[in-house]
Amino acid sequence: MSLLEVTNLGISFGGLRAVDEFNISIDKGQLYGLIGPNGAGKTTVFNMLTGIYKPTDGKIFLDGVDITGKRTAEINKAGIARTFQNIRLFGDQSVLDNVKIGLHNSFEYSTATGIFRLPKYFATEKKMDERALEILSVFGLDKDADVLASNLPYGKQRQLEIARALATNPKLLLLDEPAAGMNPNETKDLMNTIALIRKEFDVTILLIEHDMKLVSGICEKLTVLNFGRVLSQGETSTVLNDPEVIKAYLGE
Amino acid sequence: MKKINKLALFANKSNQRLFTTILVILVLYVLMTILDGTGNLSSLMKGLLVPVCAYSLVAVGLNLCVGYLGELSLGHAGFMCVGAFSSAFFSKAFVGIIPDVPRFILSLLIGTALAALFGFLIAIPVLRLSGDYLAIVTLAFGEIIKNVINVLYVGVDSQGLHFSMKDMMSLGMEPGGKIIINGAQGVTGTPRQSTFTISVVLLLLAIVITYNFVNSRTGRAVKAIRDNQIAAETVGLPITKYKLIAFTLSAAIAGVGGVLYAHNISSLTATTNTFGYNMSIMILVYVVLGGIGSFSGSIIAATILTLLPEMLRGLSNYRMLIYSVVLIMLMLFNWAPGILKWREAHGIKNFKSILKSKNTKEVQ
Known part of the structure; x- marks a missing residue:
């Protein structure tokens, strides 16, 4: 059975149909890409999956559990964590x-x-520190543990956001344009990081990305959105050679 | 093992600051007590020692709300008012029935608990709003509390409690009954039990509790919600719960300030200057001038701004003029970019590192 099963998801903002009849099925352990032109509704799909927007129609199942219309915090507890296109750290x-x-x-x-600093406070805080440093060390951020988050350079802020999302121990990790604003070298590092966390944290990943090198390099399957509708779906190589996709997004 | 733990505790920066604050308060306490003991303290100054602690407490409570929850409340004098009147009511009603010490402890608990309860109840609707709306609604709540107490008549006689919102006569009291809250005249003759020592102990306790709260799991969650609510939700934090906890704690601490205030004054009335918006704004001034997010700053500002008008009394007509100049200077000291730079160069830590980090974020 697939980890994430989305059927006929749709949302309207007043008269605007932002996403319509969106279907996706992601298997456990997969690295899945969601691509499409600006304004196609990719982030809107993420916002529906994480409960920030309530979908008008359709169903979302995570690991067989219906999470449609649940609160964001509950959805996180159910196992979905995410990052944001415009970084949202606790600066x-x-x-x-x-x-x-x-x-x-x-x-x-x-x-x-x-408040009263009972023994359990010290014990738990110590365990939290250890676990947090362990996660940070995967990203090489453990040296910056004491730095204020907003003082980190841009690339590290993106990594910290991923680290924070992973700390919630998710089954499914949603990455919204993780390579945005990165140079080719940083993007390469990011690809390695994504491959590493998939192994280390045993997590399924769905990512939105415009960097085609990254998408074709690491994604196993793709869904292409255009004007809120699925344009093409399937294995990465098949989708990227789909004439419709080339016409609408990649350019001839 | 214990020793290592303590060392690690002291190495922590925020803990260091806490110890400094406690030390400074203790030194001031000893100094004041010595001055008092040797007869070098004017009666005016002596009368201000407890109010200074009371206002400091309310300012610490409000700072928790403004600095850590990130919500502006203009009604904290209302919570102080609830703490003051409920504890004064209890103390006066049980004078001679319960011995002094346990009665004061009970009235302190009751005042704190009722202020917390009001904070909790008000927070439920209010925390759904944010920014200006929240400020306006809390302002209104503070005024409502004050005005209700102004028309409240409560008396006690052999048949029990009598309430009225009209006048004293409609209480229908037996002759020999005791009026406890007398409308606009408030509560008179509350036992004056707030000593300087008790005030300082409670202030220290409040500081330790707020410091611990802010640096605990719950406090981190509250700060996360302040920094970015959407991100906080996506990492699984129940927003409403933590907002409620922080606001309730903030109101409870303001309530403690009210209890101290009530047990230091012979005639407790709810006027604009004691518990109305004037006082709410005054406390906000302490918080802003002392530094948003800095508990020690709130106490320093509350102390200076309470003592100043009295110390300047000799200058009679120029008093308020100098007071306002000091206000402006404090503001410059805390906010002016040039002075911030100077303070940084001379190692005077400023709370505005928060502001600076926000600026860098925008640049990136």
């Missing part, structure tokens, strides 16, 4: 704390324990 907190916020639901102690 006034340290790199370490950003990841620890991601660990919030995995390591618990009550507010009173925190």
Whole structure:
């Protein structure tokens, strides 16, 4: 059975049909790409999958569980984490704390324990620190643990966002244009990082990307969106050679 | 093992700042007590020691709301008011029935709990709003609390409690009954139990609690919601829950300030200057001038701005003039870019690192 099963998903904003009859089926462990021209509705699909927008029609199943219309926080607990096209870090907190916020639901102690610093506070905080540093070290960010998140250079901010998303221990990770604003070298590093986290964290990945080198390099399957509708879907090589896709997006 | 733990604790930057703050307060406390003991403290100054602590507490509470929850509240004098009147009510009603010390402790708990309850109830509708709307609604809530207390008459006699919102006569009291809250005249004759020592202990306790809260799992979540609500939701944080917790704690601390205030004054009334918007704005001034997000700053600002008008009394007509100049200078010290640079060069840490980091974010 597939990990993510989306059927006939659609959303209207007033008279505008932003996404219509969107279907996708992602198997466990897959690296899936969502591409298409600007304004095609890719980020809107992400926003529906994470509950930021409530879909007008259709169903979303994660691991067999219906998560359609649930709250964002609940969907995260169910197993979907994401990053944003315009980076959304907790800028006034340290790199370490950003990841620890991601660990919030995995390591618990009550507010009173925190206020009165009971023994459990120290024990849990220590475990959280260790786990957070472990995640950061995968990205080579452990050296910057004490830096304020907003003071990180752009590329590291993108990586920190992925680290924070992974800290919530997701089954499915949604990456919204992870290579945006990166130079070819950074993009290459990013491809390696994505391959690494797929192995290390045993996570399925759905990503939006415009960088065709990255898409053709790492994605196993693709869905192409155009004007809110699926234009083409299937194996990466087949889709990229689809004449419709070439005409609408890639250019002849 | 314990020793290593403590060392690690001290190495932490925010802990260091906490210890400095506590140390400074303790030194000031000892200094004031010595001055008082040797008769070098004017009665005016002496009378201000407890109010300074009370206002500091409310400012610390408001700073939690403004600096960490990121929501502007203009109604914190209302929570102070709830704490003041409920505890004064309890103390006066049980004078002679419960011994002094346990009665004060109970009234402190009741005042704090009721302020927290009001904070919680008000937060439910209010935290659905943000920015200017939230400020306006909290302002209104503060005024409502003040005005309701102004028309509230409560008395006690052998038949129990009597309430009225009309006048004293309609209470229908037996002769010999005791009026506790007398409308606009408020509560008179509350036992004056707020000593400087108790005030300082409570202030220290409030600082430790807020510091611990801010640096705990819950506090991190609250700050995350402040920094970016959508991102906070996508990492699985229940937004409403943490906003409620932070706002309630903030109101509770303001309530403690109210309890101290009420037990230091012979006639407790709810006027614009004591619990109305004037006081709410005054407390906001302490928070902003002391530095948003800095608890020690709030206390320093509350202390200076409470003592200043009294210390300048000798200058009579020029008093308010100098007061306003000091306000402007404090503002410059905290916000002017040139002075910020100077402070940084001389190692005077400023709370505005937050502001600077925001600017860098925009550049990138």
